[in-house]
Amino acid sequence: MSILIVDDNPTNIIIIREILKKENYRDVVAASSAMEMFDVLGIGEERGEIRSKPSDIDLILLDMMMPEIDGIEACRIMQKYDNLKDIPIIMVTAIGDSKKLAEALDAGASDYVTKPINKVELMARIRLALRLKQEKDWHKERDQRIQDELKLAAMVQNAVLSPAIEDPLFHVNAIYKPSFELAGDLYSWYPLGEGRYGVLLLDMMGHGISSSLFTMFIASVLKDTVTTYVDPEKVIQELNRRFNQLHLEKQLVQYYFTAIYLVVDTRMKRIDYVNAGHPPALFFQEDGTVDTFDSVCCPVGLFDKMEIDPQTVHYEGEGHIALYTDGLLETVQGDQDTQLEFLKTRLKGAHQWDEPAMQSLFFETEAPPERDDDKCLVWITLKNKGAETE
Structure with missing residues (x-):
């Protein structure tokens, strides 16, 4: 001393x-x-x-x-x-x-x-x-x-996030900004063969270490689940079964996560999806219409059994799909309808991914402290057949 x-x-x-x-x-x-x-x-x-x-x-x-x-x-x-x-x-x-x-x-x-x-x-x-x-x-x-x-844990968590894909008919990119060292958002995508791709975005309840541990558990079983079951309804059902196997009956807090999982078939021009309590995805089609992939069932992990009504959307030409978590909505003041209209206005237009523009629009602005949350945006660009020869 x-x-x-x-x-x-x-x-x-x-x-x-x-x-x-x-x-x-x-x-x-x-x-x-x-x-x-x-x-x-x-x-x-x-x-x-x-x-x-x-x-x-x-x-x-x-x-x-x-x-x-x-x-x-x-x-x-x-x-x-x-x-x-x-x-x-x-x-x-x-x-x-x-x-x-x-x-x-x-x-x-x-x-x-x-x-x-x-x-x-x-x-x-x-x-x-x-x-x-x-x-x-x-x-x-x-x-x-x-x-x-x-x-170190944050580096490991970041390593499980999927890298961008730029195939002839299908591009997918993402921006992710956790509110803490560890976060509860997870995005992942997998080529399923024959021009099909499975894409999932989830948002675990809460923040910090506990939520990140649950998220990492889902990440550990996700690839096997998606490649084995493929079908959106079966994938969500299996994730619900796996999550409930954690046996958390004595916990005072009921953990669960919202998720949207979709399978894009670029050859058949078809999208099959399940939205489990997640904010609606936005599909901007070539003719200017905007489809919303609304919630069709409860979040994952709340109940042993889930009643799921899978949805299918067909498209022509090019388009893009925006998936996002609550944190992105919270960068916009107002109720959910106002926030959704803001997203529709700002995300329409060119189908190509513009990361600097998205960074400036959503990720360089600060949400009010009481509403700070993880922010994630996944952008899927759907190309037409002519793009293969460009």
């Missing part, structure tokens, strides 16, 4: 150093002024800017009354630095003014002792301050480890 003594009186420094030495605190540094203390801590003035470097001081015994910069002002300056403000400061003072002592504590000091120094009292306060510092450092290190693990 490294202790810094700051006092403009050399005699006081000698007395305190000897007290510490007898208690086996031998890593002791001394400074005769606040400016000298700043040099020890790595604070200095350069071109009018204050700089700071990491400090290895664990405790400061700081005289309150010093010339130029007193102890209270020195405390205030230290509070400007993240790497210094957690160092415990014990004020050493001959002043018994309660207002001054309160001012010192408000400025950042953690405790105080009065002169003449009582050795027993001083050591008790030092041991308490160092014990609290150790506990705080332990929590900071633990929090940092958790943050590092969350970042």
Whole structure:
């Protein structure tokens, strides 16, 4: 443990150093002024800017009354630095003014002792301050480890998201912006052969670690489910069965997710889909009409059995489909009808994917804090046969 003594009186420094030495605190540094203390801590003035470097001081015994910069002002300056403000400061003072002592504590000091120094009292306060510092450092290190693990988990979660596809008749792209390190949205797509593609977008209830774990569970079974069952109704039924196998009866919170899964057959110009409580997808056709793929059943995971009414849409020529999660709607003020009309207006037009435009429109704007949510947009471009020879 490294202790810094700051006092403009050399005699006081000698007395305190000897007290510490007898208690086996031998890593002791001394400074005769606040400016000298700043040099020890790595604070200095350069071109009018204050700089700071990491400090290895664990405790400061700081005289309150010093010339130029007193102890209270020195405390205030230290509070400007993240790497210094957690160092415990014990004020050493001959002043018994309660207002001054309160001012010192408000400025950042953690405790105080009065002169003449009582050795027993001083050591008790030092041991308490160092014990609290150790506990705080332990929590900071633990929090940092958790943050590092969350970042790694976020990288793993991001790795399961499907990359873009640009086949002659079918393109699919996405933008995803989680509201936290880990999120509950998941998009995925799979070529199914013979010009067919399965595309799924889901939104898990809640945020953070719990939701992301459920999302990763679905991601782990998704490919096998889609490639085995293919049909939208069967895929959603199987995901519901798998999700309910987690046996969460004792949980106070009922977890579930909304999802939209569709199979695009580019040869037959046909789209089969199931919307399980998800915001309606928008299908912009070549003739200018806009179809909505509305909800046809309840979210996945609420009940053991699901009543599903799969839907089919036929199309001609080119077009594009926009799938999105609630977070995208929440970037628009108003009720759901207003939000939906806004999306229809802004997403119509060219069928080709324009990522910079979508970034600017939906992902560079901030939703109100109480409505912050994961944002995801999936864009499917359907090409006609003439595009194969372009």
